[in-house]
Amino acid sequence: MVFLRERDCKDGFILDGFPRTAAQAEALCEILTDMGRRIDMVVDFSVDEEELIKRIVGRRICKNCLMGYNIWFAPPAKEGVCDRCGGELLRREDDSEQTARARFKVYKEQSEELGAYYDAAGKYRKIDGAAGVEEIFEKIEEIIGKK
Numbered sequence: 001m002v003f004l005r006e007r008d009c010k011d012g013f014i015l016d017g018f019p020r021t022a023a024q025a026e027a028l029c030e031i032l033t034d035m036g037r038r039i040d041m042v043v044d045f046s047v048d049e050e051e052l053i054k055r056i057v058g059r060r061i062c063k064n065c066l067m068g069y070n071i072w073f074a075p076p077a078k079e080g081v082c083d084r085c086g087g088e089l090l091r092r093e094d095d096s097e098q099t100a101r102a103r104f105k106v107y108k109e110q111s112e113e114l115g116a117y118y119d120a121a122g123k124y125r126k127i128d129g130a131a132g133v134e135e136i137f138e139k140i141e142e143i144i145g146k147k
């Protein structure tokens with residue numbers, strides 16, 4: 001948390017992907033309180049389980065140039081072949097559906113607990129994380145503006 005003392009955090013900061021659990025949120029709150037600071041708002045980019053599973057299970061990566069694809073959302077022109085270099089597309093072993101569902105279950109339990117923690121403090125906002133980039137941007141502006 002040393003970076004929070006940096007000058008560019010003077011007027012505010014965004015934490016992305018942290019805290020992940022209610023216990024981490026409590027620890028963060030103590031640290032911030034000691035620094036005379038606080039969390040103003042928590043934005044949950046909520047994505048439906050099936051959508052998220054497709055994003056993970058559909059991931060492919062070119063073994064030559066590391067270009068990323070998704071067989072549903074960003075497929076290559078020819079199945080299994082990289083558009084950019086013609087290389088073979090591979091799936092990472094931990095991108096299997098079984099692994100993705102197990103990870104999602106843990107994530108869901110932790111994020112519900114975390115959401116409840118911040119909701120109790122009146123700081124929790126949930127938005128549709130599957131929406132388009134512009135829509136998400138507008139929602140965030142709205143949330144920050146309401147603060």
Ligand SMILES: [Zn+2]
Pocket residue numbers: 062063064065066067082083084085086087
């Ligand atoms: Zn490639």
